[in-house]
Amino acid sequence: MSDLDLNKINNMQYDVLREIGNIGAGNATTALSQMINAKVSMNVPKVELLEFKEISNMVGGEERIVVGILFTLGGDIEGMMMFMMDKVVSMHLVNILLGNTEHSKPNEQTDFSEMGLSALNEIGNIISGAYLSSLSSLTNLTITSSIPYMAIDMAGAILSVPAIEFGKIGDKALLIETEFGDMDNYVNGYFILIPTLNSYSAILKSLGL
Amino acid sequence: MNNTIKVGMADANVCKPPDVITTLGLGSCVGIVLYDPIMKIAGLVHVMLPDSTKIINNSNKYKFADTGIDKLIQDMEDIGALKRNLVAKIAGGAQMFSFSNNLEMMRIGDRNVEATKEKLKQLGIPILAEDTGANYGRTIEFSPETGLLTIKSFGRDLKVL
Numbered sequence: 161m162s163d164l165d166l167n168k169i170n171n172m173q174y175d176v177l178r179e180i181g182n183i184g185a186g187n188a189t190t191a192l193s194q195m196i197n198a199k200v201s202m203n204v205p206k207v208e209l210l211e212f213k214e215i216s217n218m219v220g221g222e223e224r225i226v227v228g229i230l231f232t233l234g235g236d237i238e239g240m241m242m243f244m245m246d247k248v249v250s251m252h253l254v255n256i257l258l259g260n261t262e263h264s265k266p267n268e269q270t271d272f273s274e275m276g277l278s279a280l281n282e283i284g285n286i287i288s289g290a291y292l293s294s295l296s297s298l299t300n301l302t303i304t305s306s307i308p309y310m311a312i313d314m315a316g317a318i319l320s321v322p323a324i325e326f327g328k329i330g331d332k333a334l335l336i337e338t339e340f341g342d343m344d345n346y347v348n349g350y351f352i353l354i355p356t357l358n359s360y361s362a363i364l365k366s367l368g369l
Numbered sequence: 370m371n372n373t374i375k376v377g378m379a380d381a382n383v384c385k386p387p388d389v390i391t392t393l394g395l396g397s398c399v400g401i402v403l404y405d406p407i408m409k410i411a412g413l414v415h416v417m418l419p420d421s422t423k424i425i426n427n428s429n430k431y432k433f434a435d436t437g438i439d440k441l442i443q444d445m446e447d448i449g450a451l452k453r454n455l456v457a458k459i460a461g462g463a464q465m466f467s468f469s470n471n472l473e474m475m476r477i478g479d480r481n482v483e484a485t486k487e488k489l490k491q492l493g494i495p496i497l498a499e500d501t502g503a504n505y506g507r508t509i510e511f512s513p514e515t516g517l518l519t520i521k522s523f524g525r526d527l528k529v530l
Contacts, residue, residue, distance in 0.1 A: 212417070212432075213377025222394030223508055225523050230466055309466035313523050316378075316394020317506020320417070321465050323378060324397055324477055327417040331379070331429045 167209070169334075174207050176367055177336055177360075181205030183298055184291040185338035185351045188243075191290040192340070195283065196256045202340040209334050212327065215319050218337060219244060219350055222316030229284030230309045230321065233292070236301035236366075237359040240322045241292065243284050245349030247271075247312060254279050277310065284308040291351060299366040322354045329357055373510070376400075379432040381414035381441050383448055386514040395461035395507045397478035399434065399485050402458045402511045402518055403441055403494065405450035411513035412445040414438065418477075419484030434484040438492070455494045458518045458530055459485055460509045462501040478502065498530035 182205050193200040208218070216222040227250040229243045245253070254276040272280065285308055296303045311318050326333035333354065341348030355363065371387035378398060384390035390413045392400045403412045414437040418424065421433035430436040442452055462482035482501045489496055500507065500520050508521040520528040 211377075212379045215378070216394060228465075232468070306468075309468060311465045311504075313396075313465065314394035314506040314508065317396030317463065318465055320378065320394070320396030320398050320506075324417050327379065327432055328424055330426050331432070 167332075169209070173364055173369060176364065176369060177207045177334075178205050180295060180298065180363065181207065181336040181338050181351075181353065184295045184336075184353065185340065187294040188287045188291040188351055189340050191286050192283070193342075195286065196253065196342075198256075198342050200340055200342045202338050205336055205338040207334070207336050209332050211332055212323050215323055215333060215335075216316040218335070219315050219319070222314060224315045225313070226315045226318060227280060227310065227312050228315075228318035229281065229288070230311070230318075231284075231288050231292075232306040232309075233303055233355070233359075234306070235304040236362055237295075237299075237303045237355055239353070239355035239359050240325065241288050241305065242318075242322065242352040242354065243287055243349065244315070244318070244352065249348055250280055251276075253283065257283070272312075281308045281310055284310070287351070291353070295353075299363055301362060301366050322352075325356070326354070334360065376413045376415050378415055379417050379429055381412065381431045381437065381444065383410065383412045383441075383444050383450075384511070384513055385410055385448070386512070389510055389512045389514075391508065391510040393508045395509060396463055396465045397461070397481065399459060399461040399478075399481045399501070400507075400509050401434075401438060401441070401485055401489075402509070403438070403445060403450075403455050404458070404511070404513065404516060405445065405454040406456065406516055407454050408450050409513045410445055410448060410450040411511050412441045412450070413509075413511060414441040416481060416485070419480045434481060435488050438485070438488050442492075452492075457489050457494050457496045458498045458511070459489075459496060460500045460507050460518065460520055460530075463506060464502070464504050465506065467504070500528060500530060 462478040
């Protein structure tokens with residue numbers, strides 16, 4: 161069992177977790193920016209202990225239609241990593257990447273072509289890879305990641321999946337969340353790192369806390 | 370003026386006409402509506418997990434199908450509903466991501482639905498309608514005036530059960 165109590169995390173620990181979000185998302189943002197050849201900036205990461213009912217408010221409401229790309233994490237750190245964007249934003253992103261030249265028929269349910277969907281998965285892969293590898297080198301912990309799992313749906317429904325994992329151990333979830341966007345706000349979204357309780361202990365311990 | 374009473378994740382509330390009760394963006398969670406058609410009292414609980422007895426930290430009763438339903442019935446009785454009148458409509462329990470390697474995580478939606486049905490069966494509460502499973506999120510709204518459950522999903526037609 162973990163000796164970490166989510167309700168008793170001190171300021172120092174919050175600062176460290178925020179810094180992890182900073183470094184991870186910083187690398188991920190750079191990767192994204194290179195991919196679309198545009199400047200992408202990010203805000204100061206938020207580390208928040210949230211009640212389940214508050215989680216979806218964080219990304220702009222339960223019913224907002226988003227693309228969620230989820231990775232399950234293994235190795236020394238277990239949990240989930242989620243990369244989340246507005247649906248409109250991700251279509252824009254796909255258009256940038258594929259140069260608007262896709263002629264394949266859009267899938268009725270998602271409005272993305274097969275090509276577009278696989279481009280999104282690849283974006284997710286590269287970005288989360290950048291996030292996780294920086295986290296791994298910072299902490300000296302081994303982190304493995306699953307293949308990307310994607311869903312296009314209401315934010316509340318998508319966030320229920322990590323929320324349920326947290327529900328097994330408590331009534332709140334601790335998230336490290338970073339919002340990113342380009343200058344014109346065409347591309348924006350969220351990186352959310354959701355380690356399990358034990359993994360929080362592992363991360364903090366690896367950094368000497 | 371009628372109000373819309375909103376129920377969050379791992380939460381519950383009760384409702385009388387002309388108000389309606391809703392929960393937004395149900396994923397693998399299950400929304401359970403209990404309804405006393407005679408007293409026109411409705412209750413809605415948004416449960417996340419099937420079984421409180423398998424979890425150490427189970428202080429929030431509304432988080433689980435088993436204890437959530439019990440607690441919701443109490444809440445409804447407190448404002449005048451009768452247990453023997455109750456009927457149920459349920460929705461949710463989707464599998465949002467098609468996990469290939471984690472069976473337990475993959476089945477959580479199904480298990481929530483199974484546990485809900487099992488609990489309702491034990492209590493002798495009939496399920497009048499359900500929209501469960503599949504792989505998409507649902508927003509549900511119930512009106513105790515009409516007894517109808519409206520289900521909205523992204524890219525799908527509105528359903529009224």
